[in-house]
Amino acid sequence: MTESEIFDWLRQVQHPAQGDKDIVELGIVDSVDILDGAICVTLAFPKRPDPLKNYLVGAAQAAIYRNAPAGTPVEVKTIVKDPVKPAPKGIQFNLEQLREVRHIVGIASGKGGVGKSTVTVNLAVALARQGFRVGVADADVYGPSIPTMTGTEDVQIEMYGEDENDNLFVPVEKYGVKWLSVGHVSAAGQALIWRGPMASTALKQIILQTLWGPLDFLLIDMPPGTGDIHISLIGDVPMSGAVIVTTPQTVALADVLRGVNMFRNPQVQKPIFGLVENMSWFTPAAHPDEKYYLFGQGGGARMASQLDIPFLGQIPLVQDIREGADDGTPVALLDRPDSQAFRDIASALAASV
Numbered sequence: 001m002t003e004s005e006i007f008d009w010l011r012q013v014q015h016p017a018q019g020d021k022d023i024v025e026l027g028i029v030d031s032v033d034i035l036d037g038a039i040c041v042t043l044a045f046p047k048r049p050d051p052l053k054n055y056l057v058g059a060a061q062a063a064i065y066r067n068a069p070a071g072t073p074v075e076v077k078t079i080v081k082d083p084v085k086p087a088p089k090g091i092q093f094n095l096e097q098l099r100e101v102r103h104i105v106g107i108a109s110g111k112g113g114v115g116k117s118t119v120t121v122n123l124a125v126a127l128a129r130q131g132f133r134v135g136v137a138d139a140d141v142y143g144p145s146i147p148t149m150t151g152t153e154d155v156q157i158e159m160y161g162e163d164e165n166d167n168l169f170v171p172v173e174k175y176g177v178k179w180l181s182v183g184h185v186s187a188a189g190q191a192l193i194w195r196g197p198m199a200s201t202a203l204k205q206i207i208l209q210t211l212w213g214p215l216d217f218l219l220i221d222m223p224p225g226t227g228d229i230h231i232s233l234i235g236d237v238p239m240s241g242a243v244i245v246t247t248p249q250t251v252a253l254a255d256v257l258r259g260v261n262m263f264r265n266p267q268v269q270k271p272i273f274g275l276v277e278n279m280s281w282f283t284p285a286a287h288p289d290e291k292y293y294l295f296g297q298g299g300g301a302r303m304a305s306q307l308d309i310p311f312l313g314q315i316p317l318v319q320d321i322r323e324g325a326d327d328g329t330p331v332a333l334l335d336r337p338d339s340q341a342f343r344d345i346a347s348a349l350a351a352s353v
Contacts, residue, residue: 110255126346138181151328
């Protein structure tokens with residue numbers, strides 16, 4: 001390996017807010033050192049904070065891991081150019097951008113694969129159709145899917161800054177909803193090599209360093225599970241409460257209890273606004289009056305009753321919902337029975353909140 005080769009690898013990392021310019025061209029790569037087979041890269045950022053700093057660090061690590069011999073130790077450090085005083089440790093967040101947001105609702109699930117993101121997108125669209133001002137933050141930093149579900153994968157995210165202390169993401173507006181996802185600020189197909197603290201910081205940037213403006217609801221599409229990212233999010237973002245998404249099958253319902261207990265933990269104490277049962281039954285397009293309960297029947301309602309939380313409703317398993325998610329056209333935009341399910345759940349959530 002040579003320094004020249006490593007610089008070529010780093011030219012693969014583009015700054016999402018600077019068009020097609022890479023971090024070497026932008027002067028962000030301050031130095032590259034090779035010592036005893038280990039690679040140390042130093043990235044330099046100006047005093048004015050860059051909201052994409054942590055993403056660029058992770059992307060630089062990924063570029064080197066892809067090209068360097070297997071097992072090569074890699075370290076990516078950051079410095080501040082011409083600092084007047086020592087840089088504060090980590091990114092300093094404040095809640096100013098949430099000042100005009102009335103309700104922040106986490107959409108959560110105890111396990112993956114229950115359609116949580118599909119519910120989030122369609123619930124947001126349904127709320128917007130009912131006249132509410134709605135935003136969605138895609139907090140799944142490892143598998144962001146909302147850009148695909150909203151047809152906004154190719155949108156170039158703009159930055160907004162009033163002075164040197166402000167540098168904010170401007171969310172994408174479509175279908176009457178404001179959207180922002182990690183997927184909007186990372187290159188398509190780019191693997192994000194982030195440990196827990198890094199992922200938590202990136203997540204808080206998406207929520208707290210975005211120009212949301214006045215909103216009635218900010219829905220947060222949370223990662224599945226109950227890990228450290230969830231605890232960090234709940235601790236640092238003033239969430240009003242949560243909605244739990246599940247399927248009727250027993251294994252999914254068992255995970256609901258863990259998710260509910262996380263929000264009801266004495267150190268958290270966030271209300272559960274309700275439970276949504278997704279994939280409740282399958283109805284063939286050719287036989288709209290038939291229902292096949294592939295994953296069991298009535299499990300969501302029973303679990304909600306046992307946990308003493310509102311049951312917001314059921315969503316059928318139909319092909320149109322899946323196709324709408326793949327095409328970037330949420331089914332809640334339409335006027336059909338499956339669309340009505342999301343509108344009913346939106347009304348129930350608004351009443352519960």
